Amino acid sequence: MLRLALGTVVRVIEERPGFQLIGLWMAETGLHEEAMSFAQEEYVPGDKVIVNTTAIHLKLGTGGYHVVVGKADRMNERDLSPSQWGHIMKMRYSPWQLAVDTVEEQASPHxxxxxxxxxxxxxxxxxxxxxxxxxxxxxxxxxxxxxxxxxxxxxxxxxxxxxxxxxxxxxxxxxxxxxxxxxxxxxxxxxxxxxxxxxxxxxxxxxxxxxxxxxxxxxxxxxxxxxxxxxxxxxxxxxxxxxxxxxxxxxxxxxxxxxxxxxxxxxxxxxxxxxxxxxxxxxxxxxxxxxxxxxxxxxxxxxxxxxxxxxxxxxxxxxxxxxxxxxxxxxxxxxxxxxxxxxxxxxxxxxxxxxxxxxxxxxxxxxxxxxxxxxxxxxxxxxxxxxxxxxxxxxxx
CATH class of the missing domain: 3.40.50 (Rossmann fold)
Structure with a gap:
């Protein structure tokens, strides 16, 4: 099961490094719900976002939140998780794969x-x-x-x-x-x-x-x-x-x-x-x-x-x-x-x-x-x- 839905940003509830909790209006259900985002991007009221609703649908212990996949609006290519030298991929071949700066790789100072x-x-x-x-x-x-x-x-x-x-x-x-x-x-x-x-x-x-x-x-x-x-x-x-x-x-x-x-x-x-x-x-x-x-x-x-x-x-x-x-x-x-x-x-x-x-x-x-x-x-x-x-x-x- 992989359930995706469209939500509209209402407000940013919480921010800390690498994490944002945003309030959404879910048109399909007519409910105000919340979603986590781990991307380094700014959200403002009115932004359309695609969210993964699978865990909430299954009533799993995710803290009661959906997870943001990305903005649904037309956008230019940009880096949502900047790195310096990294070529090692984490979450490989998933839609959220990202390159990180690992301590072991050749360009690392270590x-x-x-x-x-x-x-x-x-x-x-x-x-x-x-x-x-x-x-x-x-x-x-x-x-x-x-x-x-x-x-x-x-x-x-x-x-x-x-x-x-x-x-x-x-x-x-x-x-x-x-x-x-x-x-x-x-x-x-x-x-x-x-x-x-x-x-x-x-x-x-x-x-x-x-x-x-x-x-x-x-x-x-x-x-x-x-x-x-x-x-x-x-x-x-x-x-x-x-x-x-x-x-x-x-x-x-x-x-x-x-x-x-x-x-x-x-x-x-x-x-x-x-x-x-x-x-x-x-x-x-x-x-x-x-x-x-x-x-x-x-x-x-x-x-x-x-x-x-x-x-x-x-x-x-x-x-x-x-x-x-x-x-x-x-x-x-x-x-x-x-x-x-x-x-x-x-x-x-x-x-x-x-x-x-x-x-x-x-x-x-x-x-x-x-x-x-x-x-x-x-x-x-x-x-x-x-x-x-x-x-x-x-x-x-």
């Missing part, structure tokens, strides 16, 4: 960097999560503990493709919490563009000098209720890339006790499926100790992962709800996930902040482990290296 065969992440911690909604709490919690450090957000293409769709990213950058953003694969609109998740991660470390890299999917993940077709499976590729490139992979499990769907109650089947079936390299998984009856369920669900002996599970007491309230105030917008506030569903955010607190306590240990052995986190037996690191950290007074 091309020589990517000719090196020995590039690694140098033990840099990479925080991996499925839900985009956990990005603000993670970023603000880290900056609270490490105000001078640089966080770079890397967005793969498993969910939304335009970075500008994310209000979180826009707000975090405007507030100075995020140093830079990188879009990989067919995702586009970051401060840097990369062809693969591998080069995107390396650009975060070597171009932007990241102290912490956060990699979550963008907004708008897809699921089918099966273990074969959900956006989060892409995180297995992220885990592999981080591990092979010598980074420190730390994953925030998707956990909720407010989701009415049984498959997402406690540890989501998404997290369990990724780690049991698709991740071929180990990851450190932060597991929350809540302090009540819910811990029993989490331990039962985690037992299968422990039996696999593929990953390192690290348990820790979750921060109190007052901590979430404080972080939300510092962020300046609400923490919500899957339509629920942190008050209604605190555990996802507590688990994310727990991961950050653990990482903060491990910073010196990570730096020392890498300096002792620059290949420790990229070795074939990565699990042994992670186990050894964990043992050393636990042994510290």
């Amino acid at each position: 091309h020589d960097l990517f000719l090196r065969e020995d590039l690694s992440l140098e033990g840099t911690p990479v925080l991996i999560a499925e839900l985009h909604s956990l990005l603000p709490a993670s970023v603000v919690a880290w900056k609270h503990k490490n105000p001078e450090s640089k966080i770079v957000y890397v967005m793969p293409d498993g969910a939304s493709l335009p970075m500008a769709l994310s209000r979180h990213v826009h707000h975090l950058k405007r507030q100075g919490f995020l140093a830079a953003t990188i879009t990989t694969g067919h995702a586009w609109g970051g401060d840097h563009e990369a062809v693969t998740i591998h080069s995107g991660l390396l650009a975060a470390r070597h171009v932007e000098k990241a102290d912490l890299i956060i990699c979550t999917l963008g907004p708008g993940v897809a699921g089918t209720g099966t273990s074969y077709a959900f956006s989060g499976i892409q995180l297995a590729e992220v885990i592999h890339a981080v591990s092979i490139l010598g980074g420190f992979p730390l994953m925030i499990p998707r956990i909720s006790f407010a989701d009415s769907r049984q498959r997402h109650y406690g540890i989501s089947h998404h997290t369990q499926t990724i780690l049991q079936r698709y991740a071929l390299r180990p990851v450190v998984l932060t597991m929350p100790i809540i302090g009540d009856h819910r811990d029993c369920l989490l331990e039962q669900q985690a037992a299968t992962l422990k039996k696999l002996d593929k990953h390192l599970l690290v348990w820790g007491k979750v921060p109190g709800e007052h901590r979430l309230s404080s972080l939300e105030q510092a962020y300046g917008l609400s923490f919500t996930t899957m339509g629920r506030t942190w008050v209604e569903d605190p555990v996802p955010f507590q688990t994310a902040v727990l991961a950050i607190e653990l990482l903060c306590s491990w910073r010196e240990g990570l730096a020392k482990a890498f300096s002792d052995d620059p290949h420790c986190f990229g070795a074939p037996d990565t699990l042994a290296a992670l186990d050894l690191f964990s043992t050393r950290i636990e042994a510290q007074p």
Whole structure:
């Protein structure tokens, strides 16, 4: 299904870099509706635009907006997404294909960097999560503990493709919490563009000098209720890339006790499926100790992962709800996930902040482990290296 309709611009509702929300009069339905545009063009009342109405027709979670394809009025050829040297196409062979300036290509000032065969992440911690909604709490919690450090957000293409769709990213950058953003694969609109998740991660470390890299999917993940077709499976590729490139992979499990769907109650089947079936390299998984009856369920669900002996599970007491309230105030917008506030569903955010607190306590240990052995986190037996690191950290007074 691909549904297109004609609308007339009534007003521009919201503007931010790379994104506009416009109000439309839809003649066919006689309704006032709203549409998103990612083009760098000006809209004025009376402009005729072609909009993609497919997602709204299917009642999908796009935020309730159509998507602008382009102006329907007669127009001259013009560049709606200017680039400098780019010849790499994203969204290839779609009507919206565009050339972007990727960090790796020949005309890029960073091309020589990517000719090196020995590039690694140098033990840099990479925080991996499925839900985009956990990005603000993670970023603000880290900056609270490490105000001078640089966080770079890397967005793969498993969910939304335009970075500008994310209000979180826009707000975090405007507030100075995020140093830079990188879009990989067919995702586009970051401060840097990369062809693969591998080069995107390396650009975060070597171009932007990241102290912490956060990699979550963008907004708008897809699921089918099966273990074969959900956006989060892409995180297995992220885990592999981080591990092979010598980074420190730390994953925030998707956990909720407010989701009415049984498959997402406690540890989501998404997290369990990724780690049991698709991740071929180990990851450190932060597991929350809540302090009540819910811990029993989490331990039962985690037992299968422990039996696999593929990953390192690290348990820790979750921060109190007052901590979430404080972080939300510092962020300046609400923490919500899957339509629920942190008050209604605190555990996802507590688990994310727990991961950050653990990482903060491990910073010196990570730096020392890498300096002792620059290949420790990229070795074939990565699990042994992670186990050894964990043992050393636990042994510290």
